């Protein structure tokens with residue numbers, strides 16, 4: 599028998615995904631193009647996004663975030679599994695997606711020929727608003743995002759950040775209960791970013807909108823998200839609130855050491871620290887217990903190592919630490935998982951949402 603809690607959580611679910619599998623087929627080698635193997639971009643994904651929350655999908659390049667949202671928005675058919683959006687089965691009825699959700703993808707080519715104003719107005723009309731209402735909605739969203747001075751300019755003649763902002767305006771125009779935004783603030787300056795987050799937050803506060811946000815900007819994600827799912831190689835390797843996920847890293851603190859030129863590894867204690875450090879140029883990042891951190895700070899500030907030290911910083915765990923601990927790659931790098939991070943397998947099972 600179903601417990602009241604489960605029944606209740608189902609009732610307020612905006613997006614519910616179960617057992618989602620998507621494999622891109624292999625590509626045969628042709629005229630100088632090498633063959634590519636099949637890619638399982640969604641590997642039995644299960645997710646539940648509650649109504650009214652800002653839910654993030656976080657993961658490195660190629661983790662499968664866009665593939666997942668394209669299935670959630672009815673644009674890509676899964677091989678297996680179910681997708682329910684506000685109670686509608688979008689695998690069986692992908693055509694219903696346009697009534698339920700606004701989707702901002704990574705590409706904007708469909709709107710490129712239109713002016714900023716016309717793109718917003720046309721989208722509003724397509725979402726069922728009458729001419730006068732569509733124009734009012736257009737004016738409102740352009741004012742909200744500071745786009746009025748650019749209203750008459752075609753998107754293809756704007757800078758990257760301006761074009762992205764215009765695309766956000768079109769995504770937000772006309773009310774949709776679910777906003778699916780794939781990297782909405784890419785290329786934007788801080789002023790534009792703030793305007794976008796304020797506009798998203800307003801739709802949640804005033805319209806009760808649910809927001810599903812794709813990002814690999816860990817820092818930004820931490821401040822705006824209610825909950826986050828971390829994707830890696832097509833799998834959800836963790837899901838929870840940013841605070842909850844951070845608590846899973848325990849009471850570890852992060853110690854960052856910046857060396858003047860190079861780390862003085864001829865000092866045995868420094869060499870020992872280096873074994874567990876993630877090194878990036880002159881910077882070492884360590885995750886340590888509070889006691890270990892105290893000892894490490896005493897070592898690098900008190901002894902001969904101090905002469906080689908340029909700067910250091912102690913911080914409580916961030917979402918980025920969680921991400922690295924789970925086998926994700928730190929922001930801004932394309933390298934392999936952190937040296938002391940588990941490879942996203944057994945060690946993190948306890949974090950994966952049931």
Ligand SMILES: Nc1ncnc2c1ncn2[C@@H]1O[C@H](COP(=O)(O)OP(=O)(O)OP(=O)(O)O)[C@@H](O)[C@H]1O
Nearest residue numbers: 622637639657658659660661662663664665666814
């Ligand atoms: N149309 C396609 N055909 C074949 N493989 C694809 C296709 N689209 C994506 N892939 C592969 O599927 C995997 C997941 O890609 P996806 O675009 O979903 O990742 P992502 O997490 O959105 O990445 P990014 O952060 O770079 O946007 C990658 O290995 C990618 O190379």
